[in-house]
Amino acid sequence: MPSTRYVLPEGEIPTHWYNVAADLDSPPPPPLNPGTGAPIGPDELAPIFPMALIGQEVSTERWVPIPDEVRDAYRLWRPTPLHRAHRLEADLGTSCRIFYKYEGVSPAGSHKPNTAVPQAFYNREEGVTRIATETGAGQWGSSLALSCQLFGLECKVYMVRASFDAKPYRKTMIATWGGECVASPSPDTNAGRAILEQMPDTPGSLGIAISEAVEDAATRDDTKYSLGSVLNHVLLHQTVIGQEAKAQLAAADAEPDVVVGCVGGGSNFAGIAFPFVADIAAGRSIRLVAAEPAACPTLTRGHYGYDFGDTAKLAPLLPMHTLGHGFVPAGIHSGGLRYHGMAPLVSHMVHTGLVEARAYHQRECFAEGVRFARSEGIIPAPEPTHALRAVREEVERAAQEGVDRTILVNLCGHGNFDMSAYEDYLAGTMVDYELPEAELEVAAAELAELPTIGA
Secondary structure (H helix, E strand, O other), X not given: OOOXXXXXXXXXXXXXXXXXXXXXXXXXXXXXXXXXXXXXXXHHHOOOOOHHHHXXXXXXXXXXXXXXXXXXXXXXXXXXXXXXXXXXXXXXXXXXXXXXXXXOOOOOOEXXXXXXXXXHHHHHHOOOXXXXXEEOOOHHHHHHHHHHHHHOOEEEEEEEHHHHHHOHHXXXXXXXXOOEEEEEOOOOOHHHHHHHHHOOOXXXXXXXXXXXXXXXXXXXXXXXXXXOOOOHHHHHHOOHHHHHHHHHXXXXXXXXXXXXXXXXXXXXXXXXHHHHHHHHHOOOOOEEEEEEEOOOOHHHHOEEEXXXXXXXXXXXXXXXXXXXXXXXXXXXXXXXXXXXXXXXXHHHHHHOOOEEEEEEOHHHHHHHHHHHHHHHOOOEOOOHHHHHHHHXXXXXXXXXXXOOOEEEEEEOEEOOOOHHHHHHHHHOOOOOOOOOHHHHHHHHHHHOOOOOOXX
């Protein structure tokens, strides 16, 4: 049986973003000023973020209006389709119902424009003319370049060197949309030059790239910083995904028992999962599953405490699961999942038991990516193959328990620019990485000198 596609009318783009903070039993700890140890205030964030986004960062209002200009831009690709994966179900031999929300139909090929568009809009509204950012796999950098083009802003992207070298067409997308992209660490910033002097052959990391982008923004009057994941306002913007999915599932006469997403910084997982927290708060039984790489196991093996969001320690201290701000991950193909920390909201929800976290090796994930491509026709980006691996585990668990479940998964982007990764997998040359315990001990030593959560 072919996949069933559920598409909402254009007018059914959400009018508001959903703020999960309104439905949590307890709030996550606040970010801290690393110098004073006091909770960070709006004025301290003003040099790098526009005030509208700072307001969203600290908001506890359940619904935040989406500006009309943002909704107009969303109409370039939203609403995105929800599919019933009949062929995948048949291949897995399951009577569970599997639905996937497909965010790869955006111009950039992923979920990232859901927040890039409003961030560019709010910056323009406050008179900003240039935005600096980092990117891992290039999906965020290309999304922000697109969004800056839509709203008439300049865009500077610091791309993790491992991905800069491995994913050349993402650089071309950024340039096509008018952005400037450099490999990070770069000679363009003090942070980049310092890292290059210490480690000239480093593959880079998101922590390093964030340091460069934050420094760029903080040292120019015309520039603000933009982040593609982790922070509350970024996760807020992504909730258009889950809101649409809820309406589409209602049209399919279905409700999910399990909601699955991959996690690196937390944005696409939040987008699909957070809107269902309101249902959980209302008494529904829904499990939320976050899938991460075993080579960068932030949630499953990281420490929960305060840490810097960047390597050069320019950013505030965030309460999160972390592998340490000095962590440089192995060069796995899922560049978007190679961040040392996790969104404070997602970390808090794992810490309190609202979200389950699992880690998988990249070869077993790519096996599920190939299975999905051969059954459903779409080649997934490396990142959501982790979510597909979790879907298979959920199917196996349902069979063992003798139940049928409805599983919703976020297919957050396509893998059309990741053919070298699939080539490695199909040729049998892909390597799995196990994070040594010694690296976790290094992180523990870093964190021992920082404030602890609850202290």
